[in-house]
Amino acid sequence: MIELLFLLLPVAAAYGYVMGKNSAKNQALEQSRQITSEYSKGLKFLLDREEDQGLEHLTKLLEVSADSVDHYLTLASLFRKRGELDRAIKIHELLLKQPNLDEEVVKSCRLELAQDYILAGLLDSAEEHLVILVKLGFKEALDPILNLYSQTRDWRKGMHMYEAHSELFKKNSHCATIANFYCEAAVLENNPSLFEKATSLAHETVRPLYEMGKDAYKHDDYVKCIYYWRKLVSQFVFMAPLVLEELESCYVKLNIHEQFFELISELLEKGGVLIRIKFCQGMVRQGKISEAVEFLTDSLKREPSIRGFSYLLQLLSGKDAKIDHVLQEIDKLVKSYIATKPNYQCGHCGFTSHTMYWLCPSCKHWESLAPSRGLDGY
Numbered sequence: 001m002i003e004l005l006f007l008l009l010p011v012a013a014a015y016g017y018v019m020g021k022n023s024a025k026n027q028a029l030e031q032s033r034q035i036t037s038e039y040s041k042g043l044k045f046l047l048d049r050e051e052d053q054g055l056e057h058l059t060k061l062l063e064v065s066a067d068s069v070d071h072y073l074t075l076a077s078l079f080r081k082r083g084e085l086d087r088a089i090k091i092h093e094l095l096l097k098q099p100n101l102d103e104e105v106v107k108s109c110r111l112e113l114a115q116d117y118i119l120a121g122l123l124d125s126a127e128e129h130l131v132i133l134v135k136l137g138f139k140e141a142l143d144p145i146l147n148l149y150s151q152t153r154d155w156r157k158g159m160h161m162y163e164a165h166s167e168l169f170k171k172n173s174h175c176a177t178i179a180n181f182y183c184e185a186a187v188l189e190n191n192p193s194l195f196e197k198a199t200s201l202a203h204e205t206v207r208p209l210y211e212m213g214k215d216a217y218k219h220d221d222y223v224k225c226i227y228y229w230r231k232l233v234s235q236f237v238f239m240a241p242l243v244l245e246e247l248e249s250c251y252v253k254l255n256i257h258e259q260f261f262e263l264i265s266e267l268l269e270k271g272g273v274l275i276r277i278k279f280c281q282g283m284v285r286q287g288k289i290s291e292a293v294e295f296l297t298d299s300l301k302r303e304p305s306i307r308g309f310s311y312l313l314q315l316l317s318g319k320d321a322k323i324d325h326v327l328q329e330i331d332k333l334v335k336s337y338i339a340t341k342p343n344y345q346c347g348h349c350g351f352t353s354h355t356m357y358w359l360c361p362s363c364k365h366w367e368s369l370a371p372s373r374g375l376d377g378y
């Protein structure tokens with residue numbers, strides 16, 4: 001009889017297993033039902049603009065399942081896209097209050113909340129959260145906080161942040177932004193030593209070289225100006241039109257104009273139409289007018305340019321009195337056409353302007369404007 005009871009043991013074990021499984025399944029089903037119910041209620045209240053009650057239900061949902069964080073983030077992002085920033089802020093604030101969230105999730109929520117505050121114009125609140133994130137070494141906070149300091153023109157705050165957390169600044173764009181902060185502060189505080197710092201932290205930026213040359217030019221230190229701007233045009237030939245006229249005048253004032261021609265000859269292959277015009281002007285000074293005409297005509301066939309065409313008209317005039325008048329009239333028309341064209345263009349958003357801006361007024365990128373290229377450009 002006892003042996004028979006042993007035979008029943010596997011049956012009892014199987015029964016226990018099935019019951020246990022069913023009980024776990026039931027528990028999971030009950031939890032899922034609770035999640036769906038709280039989520040639906042919370043969502044309904046939020047959609048009905050009854051935020052307090054909506055958030056109360058969503059808080060309960062968080063207590064039942066921490067996995068629901070993704071739903072919140074999606075929901076908040078949806079509200080933000082619809083421009084309903086108050087709702088997005090409430091959801092992100094709610095998430096940050098939860099005690100058991102993963103550290104990385106908390107950082108993401110804080111970043112999202114800071115983005116909401118920026119869009120809502122609550123810059124102080126945004127800064128507060130972004131500063132916490134930078135102190136925690138969260139690199140994703142660098143772009144928004146640098147944009148925020150650019151917007152508020154808090155150059156010093158940005159510089160202090162860089163000095164305290166320089167290990168986070170690995171990207172060229174971040175270093176270039178800080179270099180521009182140093183330049184802005186140097187100009188604002190009339191403190192040229194800050195330009196040196198800007199150069200040391202970002203070798204791929206134009207601005208420090210430009211500002212140091214400009215400062216030297218302002219103080220009639222032409223040798224120093226040539227030193228910086230020669231470096232600028234050699235390293236960033238596409239920016240040459242920004243300084244070329246003044247750079248040439250430095251060589252003229254020092255009575256070493258031929259050295260400018262040597263520099264232009266070095267840049268000829270990489271440079272645009274302005275470099276080619278300067279090269280032709282060098283040839284004209286040497287009396288080689290026909291060679292200059294031939295050179296420019298050839299280069300215009302390969303790369304058409306309105307500015308090049310205008311200079312060619314100047315080179316051709318004076319040869320025949322009968323057609324001089326016509327050439328001069330055409331040149332006037334061409335020059336007035338050029339005057340309507342923007343001198344600078346943003347490589348990031350396409351914004352165009354007659355004035356050079358180091359911070360693009362449209363997309364807020366630093367050093368994204370450059371002298372325009374192509375048919376109407378330099």
Ligand SMILES: [Zn+2]
Binds near residue numbers: 346361364368
């Ligand atoms: Zn732009």
